[in-house]
Amino acid sequence: MTSADVPPVVARSGDSVAIGQIGIAKGSGMLRTFVGSCVGLVLHVRSHRAAGLAHIMLPASNGRGTPPGKYADTAVAETLRLLREAVGESTLACTAKLVGGATMFEFQSGTPIGEQNVLSLERILGDLGIPITGRLCGGRHGRRLAVDVITGTVTVETAGQGTETLA
Amino acid sequence: MTANDTRLAAIFHHGAADASSALAKWLGRPATLSVERLETLPIEDAAAVMGSSETLICGCAMRIDGAIGGLLLLAADDDAGLSLADTLLERPAGTSTSWGDLERSAVIETANIVGCAYLNAICAALDSAGTDGILPSPPVFLRDFPASVMQAVLMEQPVLSDIVLLARTEFRIDGTPVACGLVFLPDAAGVAALLPPTSDPGGSE
Numbered sequence: 001m002t003s004a005d006v007p008p009v010v011a012r013s014g015d016s017v018a019i020g021q022i023g024i025a026k027g028s029g030m031l032r033t034f035v036g037s038c039v040g041l042v043l044h045v046r047s048h049r050a051a052g053l054a055h056i057m058l059p060a061s062n063g064r065g066t067p068p069g070k071y072a073d074t075a076v077a078e079t080l081r082l083l084r085e086a087v088g089e090s091t092l093a094c095t096a097k098l099v100g101g102a103t104m105f106e107f108q109s110g111t112p113i114g115e116q117n118v119l120s121l122e123r124i125l126g127d128l129g130i131p132i133t134g135r136l137c138g139g140r141h142g143r144r145l146a147v148d149v150i151t152g153t154v155t156v157e158t159a160g161q162g163t164e165t166l167a
Numbered sequence: 168m169t170a171n172d173t174r175l176a177a178i179f180h181h182g183a184a185d186a187s188s189a190l191a192k193w194l195g196r197p198a199t200l201s202v203e204r205l206e207t208l209p210i211e212d213a214a215a216v217m218g219s220s221e222t223l224i225c226g227c228a229m230r231i232d233g234a235i236g237g238l239l240l241l242a243a244d245d246d247a248g249l250s251l252a253d254t255l256l257e258r259p260a261g262t263s264t265s266w267g268d269l270e271r272s273a274v275i276e277t278a279n280i281v282g283c284a285y286l287n288a289i290c291a292a293l294d295s296a297g298t299d300g301i302l303p304s305p306p307v308f309l310r311d312f313p314a315s316v317m318q319a320v321l322m323e324q325p326v327l328s329d330i331v332l333l334a335r336t337e338f339r340i341d342g343t344p345v346a347c348g349l350v351f352l353p354d355a356a357g358v359a360a361l362l363p364p365t366s367d368p369g370g371s372e
Binding site for chain 2: 016018019020021034035036037038057102104105106107113114140141142143144157159160
């Protein structure tokens with residue numbers, strides 16, 4: 001168990017969010033994951049010191065929805081639901097950050113899946129009126145990200161490129 | 168073990184044997200590849216097969232089109248990759264300390280030779296089933312987090328299923344294990360070619 005008041009919705013390690021999964025924590029602690037073409041969606045509720053991290057693979061569920069963290073549309077809805085449940089409020093004032101969506105292989109053609117994921121999330125979050133306050137997307141390299149549950153600050157290490165902070 | 172499992176194992180072992188010959192010839196010394204894991208996995212488990220180390224790995228990826236399409240990845244930790252480059256460039260061990268154009272080229276060519284031998288052998292083993300061969304892309308070099316690399320491999324496929332077929336092969340050079348592996352993730356058509364519906368539904372337990 002981590003120091004978070006609410007255990008993340010992930011198995012085992014408690015603070016590492018696997019592909020297609022959603023992690024939720026409240027009070028304190030960190031949520032972490034690695035992304036490549038996938039996108040890490042961070043939703044933070046500053047007033048309740050709560051954060052959700054969804055590790056999204058694909059831009060749309062198209063009728064499929066399991067696991068919900070796998071698809072942009074279902075991941076946003078499920079992360080919001082879990083956050084509402086964690087803080088005990090029916091409405092939330094939250095902000096979003098996006099990390100990932102890299103095009104790691106040069107032979108990818110058309111609109112790369114990572115870019116599609118980012119575009120889909122921008123549209124969904126825009127429709128919901130959730131502001132995107134930070135992003136580090138695209139490029140050719142994977143990223144390791146860590147979310148501070150208290151502040152919502154996201155520390156991003158890009159492979160071979162150094163570390164940046166999304167405050 | 169089912170009849171399909173047995174058939175699949177034989178096909179991939181055939182691929183590993185031919186790839187061993189190609190690698191040994193390319194290196195000019197004894198080298199073997201052996202099938203370490205051949206399994207169907209939930210996608211989250213497949214994404215984790217290379218671990219979650221923060222240490223970067225190097226690799227070369229090839230997209231495969233044709234009868235058994237998919238993505239082939241030759242991956243190694245940095246030291247093993249640079250050591251491989253030294254061997255191929257006929258330099259004393261430890262000469263290569265970073266990834267310049269020459270070192271990258273050496274590893275890319277290794278991926279090309281080993282990967283094509285591996286897949287051609289698999290295709291040949293499937294020929295009796297009426298396959299049409301393969302068309303590999305030029306290998307792409309990358310150096311990245313292992314988890315990110317594996318995610319990108321999975322994302323290259325149309326991820327219609329939550330279960331993937333994954334074949335992992337390990338390397339030995341001069342009889343010594345090398346921190347280097349070959350991962351093949353067939354696409355849906357590839358899985359259909361490799362795992363045809365069996366007329367022996369119960370298999371042979």
